[in-house]
Amino acid sequence: MMGGERAPRRRRRPEEAERAILAAARSFLAERPFREMTVEGVMARTGLSRPAFYAYFGDRYELVTRLLEGIGGLLLAVDWRWLSGDSAGGREAASAVLADALRGGSETFLEYGPVLRAISDAAVQDPRVEEVYRYGLIERLTRVVADRISRDVEAGLSPPDLDPEETAQALVLMTERYLLDAFGRPSDPPSFERTEAVFGALETIWVRTLYG
Amino acid sequence: MMGGERAPRRRRRPEEAERAILAAARSFLAERPFREMTVEGVMARTGLSRPAFYAYFGDRYELVTRLLEGIGGLLLAVDWRWLSGDSAGGREAASAVLADALRGGSETFLEYGPVLRAISDAAVQDPRVEEVYRYGLIERLTRVVADRISRDVEAGLSPPDLDPEETAQALVLMTERYLLDAFGRPSDPPSFERTEAVFGALETIWVRTLYG
DNA sequence: TCGCTTTATTGACACTGTGTCAATAGACAC
DNA sequence: GTGTCTATTGACACAGTGTCAATAAAGCGA
Structure with missing residues (x-):
């Protein structure tokens, strides 16, 4: 196996991360309907992990x-x-x-x-x-x-x-x-x-x- | 423990069971909104188990x-x-x-x-x-x-x-x-x-x- | 009435997505 | 550099879904 390098953790200002999540949601909704919007699907567009979402919002x-x-x-x-x-x-x-x-x-x-x-x-x-x-x-x-x-x-x-x-x-x-x-x-x-x-x-x- | 008597399994004609499920759904929706309607919640009103639902309908x-x-x-x-x-x-x-x-x-x-x-x-x-x-x-x-x-x-x-x-x-x-x-x-x-x-x-x- | 067949029914399982939390590791202050 | 703070995440428990092999009730023919 060659893999194994994990993506380096980046760290942003909370406000910046929150804006990034909101932007990711808008971008998601411009392409797919709300019924397909999962927390995972949104967070994939931010480079953050799914649990990070819950630091900023209670739920979708x-x-x-x-x-x-x-x-x-x-x-x-x-x-x-x-x-x-x-x-x-x-x-x-x-x-x-x-x-x-x-x-x-x-x-x-x-x-x-x-x-x-x-x-x-x-x-x-x-x-x-x-x-x-x-x-x-x-x-x-x-x-x-x-x-x-x-x-x-x-x-x-x-x-x-x-x-x-x-x-x-x-x-x-x-x-x-x-x-x-x-x-x-x-x-x-x-x-x-x-x-x-x-x-x-x-x-x-x-x-x-x-x-x- | 005194319990343990399991409810006796009843067996209905498929058509009858299907009508019972549809009636249960109507009765459920007369009280609660669709977002709260789970398969379990509907089947509880029929006396049948949850999996039985899937013999008659693909999903809710x-x-x-x-x-x-x-x-x-x-x-x-x-x-x-x-x-x-x-x-x-x-x-x-x-x-x-x-x-x-x-x-x-x-x-x-x-x-x-x-x-x-x-x-x-x-x-x-x-x-x-x-x-x-x-x-x-x-x-x-x-x-x-x-x-x-x-x-x-x-x-x-x-x-x-x-x-x-x-x-x-x-x-x-x-x-x-x-x-x-x-x-x-x-x-x-x-x-x-x-x-x-x-x-x-x-x-x-x-x-x-x-x-x- | 009895045994046999059919098939309605279900317990147990795998799966998806959610929400939580203790542990980890960047960033900044000093 | 060192230490503190806190953003981030791996791992977990949970709810609801959908599936399937095993079970047992009903109906039938004798």
Whole structure:
């Protein structure tokens, strides 16, 4: 046997190692779905051993939760423009700003699709991720949208028979699912045409429902 | 020690055992989410041992796929009324039939919610379930809806700028997600009011989008 | 009723992936 | 250089899966 040289142990700053693991996870999820992501598979991309993972994260669900942290705020921030605007300016103005917010949200999905898809997949398998994703992000978005719809109904911009809470929930869930479906698949970047078609369909449904 | 009497082995017809396992799975899913469903947990409700499971099903994903079999056809059948109707009779008629189809679909979800939720959860974890659910059921529904929208656009019932394929996908995904969210939670039967509100929100969005 | 055949059923095993911990060995301070 | 700190890991225990040869219940023919 000639082998036997073991790879020399390297030692990094904890923060650096943690960043390396997060990056490895992102890189993994850009290629393979969450269901195939094992701790071993991620750590293979870092040069560290599997047990080292547990020095930084409790398990793969915590890892994926950490990946969400930056992105969640981004989504909320983008949509905030329409969401928190007042109802002055009429339907035209509201539609335009809504379209803008939707495009912003879509672009976030386009950029972070695989990670968001991973979070959404993980939410089904782990109660803590479900908490953070569904109740932390989605439900919060829904509440804000419901508020906005409420104001638009009172201002006469939207029809009075609209149930703000339920309508908001349906629209937000639609947007989440549809964007995940369109932009959340690992490694098949959607064409420009598809992107526009997706955005157009979302805009049509939202605008016709609220200001149609 | 006094113990030691082993439970007497019982022997059933294969078909009976298989039905017992399917029933045990349904009963399990009425109480607990799919992520907690282990082969052991299901077989404990049948009086059979864990290995017996593998005489009837390849794994728990195959089990859950079998649970879908009857229900999937039901969903397609209910929606078929609106879906396959012609575009004569104007928007009023089309809206009414659509509302009817939606109510039918909602009622199916109301009855089989936990099982459907389990399938949808399992689809995230297993490629074969994903195939059956997403591409077999959801996509098939989407295609039929897209056809109907296409005809309505040509007949002048729906606006010409509607993209039938994309709109259908968004609407079907919305309906699936929203109904799962409302009626798919194990063991919390929704109130009559909630049921009506959910149905109303769906009807509003579909009708305003297509015939608004 | 008895013995024989069929096959439903299971105990025991191997395997994969998880999470833990005591022991090891780089990196930095002095 | 020497010593301390702590990042890193080999080895372990565990949960759940899927398999298979051995077992025994049911049905059948006499």
